[in-house]
Amino acid sequence: MTREEAQALDAADPLARFADAFALPEGVIYLDGNSLGPPPLSAHARLAEAARAEWGEGLIRSWNTAGWIDAPLRVGGKIARLVGAGPHEVAVADSTSVNLFKLAAGALSLRSGRTTILSETGNFPTDLYTLGGLAALLGERARLRAVAPEEIVAAIDEDTAVVVLTHIHYKSARRWDMAAITAAAHAKGALVLWDLCHSVGAVAVDLNGVNADLAVGCSYKYLNGGPGAPAFLFVAERHQGAIRSPLTGWMGHAAPFAFEDAYRPAADIRAQITGTPPILALAALEAGVDLQLEADAARVEAKGRALTDLFIGEVEARCTDPALVLASPRDAAQRGLHVSFAHPQGYALVQALIARGVIGDFRAPDIARFGFSPLFLSFADAWDAAAALCDVLHSRTWDSPQFRARAAVT
Numbered sequence: 132m133t134r135e136e137a138q139a140l141d142a143a144d145p146l147a148r149f150a151d152a153f154a155l156p157e158g159v160i161y162l163d164g165n166s167l168g169p170p171p172l173s174a175h176a177r178l179a180e181a182a183r184a185e186w187g188e189g190l191i192r193s194w195n196t197a198g199w200i201d202a203p204l205r206v207g208g209k210i211a212r213l214v215g216a217g218p219h220e221v222a223v224a225d226s227t228s229v230n231l232f233k234l235a236a237g238a239l240s241l242r243s244g245r246t247t248i249l250s251e252t253g254n255f256p257t258d259l260y261t262l263g264g265l266a267a268l269l270g271e272r273a274r275l276r277a278v279a280p281e282e283i284v285a286a287i288d289e290d291t292a293v294v295v296l297t298h299i300h301y302k303s304a305r306r307w308d309m310a311a312i313t314a315a316a317h318a319k320g321a322l323v324l325w326d327l328c329h330s331v332g333a334v335a336v337d338l339n340g341v342n343a344d345l346a347v348g349c350s351y352k353y354l355n356g357g358p359g360a361p362a363f364l365f366v367a368e369r370h371q372g373a374i375r376s377p378l379t380g381w382m383g384h385a386a387p388f389a390f391e392d393a394y395r396p397a398a399d400i401r402a403q404i405t406g407t408p409p410i411l412a413l414a415a416l417e418a419g420v421d422l423q424l425e426a427d428a429a430r431v432e433a434k435g436r437a438l439t440d441l442f443i444g445e446v447e448a449r450c451t452d453p454a455l456v457l458a459s460p461r462d463a464a465q466r467g468l469h470v471s472f473a474h475p476q477g478y479a480l481v482q483a484l485i486a487r488g489v490i491g492d493f494r495a496p497d498i499a500r501f502g503f504s505p506l507f508l509s510f511a512d513a514w515d516a517a518a519a520l521c522d523v524l525h526s527r528t529w530d531s532p533q534f535r536a537r538a539a540v541t
């Protein structure tokens with residue numbers, strides 16, 4: 132493909148106008164929106180307003196007058212539309228790690244007598260770590276079993292309480308068939324807890340369409356909610372009366388402002404909210420979610436597939452370095468919206484690209500990872516990024532001490 136052909140795709144792109152809604156620096160091709168989305172301009176405005184008028188002038192009155200107390204359910208209800216859930220089935224709370232802990236414990240509460248939490252080896256570390264921590268806390272009553280992805284279905288048995296999987300793998304971008312796995316788990320009486328961190332805002336997800344039980348997800352990746360933005364969680368309506376959260380904070384109480392000594396869980400999704408919500412972070416997140424809702428989800432995914440196909444095609448057509456190997460599924464239908472290439476010098480390669488304004492990231496041991504957020508990236512960006520990658524490889528620009536020094540965050 133020529134650059135002119137890529138530009139012609141941009142001219143016909145119905146999502147092209149969204150790029151103007153983001154504050155991105157000049158001269159940067161940002162291929163890390165799957166790790167930290169850039170700020171929507173509207174988020175800057177909302178943050179300033181929430182800090183000045185709501186916090187500064189409204190003071191504590193804003194819990195009622197500015198809708199602060201409703202924010203976790205209001206924003207959750209909007210995220211619900213992006214993942215095929217009902218508005219009363221999603222809340223914003225805590226981090227993904229904490230939500231995984233709460234909902235895995237909740238799944239055990241719904242399947243008493245069963246002890247196995249089943250997950251895959253190579254899952255995102257926090258998923259395995261929090262599930263392991265929960266199992267350690269529960270002693271005889273729970274154990275974490277992690278098996279290779281191809282063994283998951285066969286490993287679901289009569290002791291499995293919950294299967295915990297990341298829909299789109301953080302490293303390879305490999306995608307699980309949500310409907311098939313959910314059905315396989317249900318056939319054995321087990322529940323499924325989906326991690327949607329690399330899915331929400333990127334690919335179409337239909338939680339109720341696949342009869343999902345539980346889900347969690349990040350909001351600072353494709354939803355552009357801001358660094359450390361609070362996460363979301365989904366509990367299917369049919370489980371809300373019975374599921375028990377292990378973190379029985381006052382915001383999950385049936386009547387938080389009755390100040391009762393005894394804990395009585397809310398009968399709805401609010402029971403999964405622990406403590407006071409982070410209002411400024413929610414203000415920024417709501418701006419990101421509102422922007423996402425303006426775009427048609429099917430179009431977002433289709434553009435993402437086309438961007439990643441273009442990038443893979445151009446890299447493989449131009450880069451002659453045989454050490455660079457595609458580490459994501461080749462079929463766009465089998466992956467999410469990031470692309471990983473393995474290379475022995477992956478870290479230095481990514482640093483040399485960042486120095487040229489092409490920002491991706493590195494995942495140990497050897498993965499150079501490039502995310503293609505459809506709302507702010509163009510086809511010309513994908514073309515330019517592929518050309519830059521091949522140029523850095525062919526010129527060996529990466530081969531310099533400044534690009535080998537490891538930073539704390541890769």
Ligand SMILES: *Cc1c(COP(=O)(O)O)cnc(C)c1O
Pocket residue numbers: 226227228229255257258297301326328329349362
């Ligand atoms: C990014 C990511 C997380 C992050 O969890 P935090 O609690 O926000 O740090 C968890 N799981 C997966 C699969 C991720 O990609």
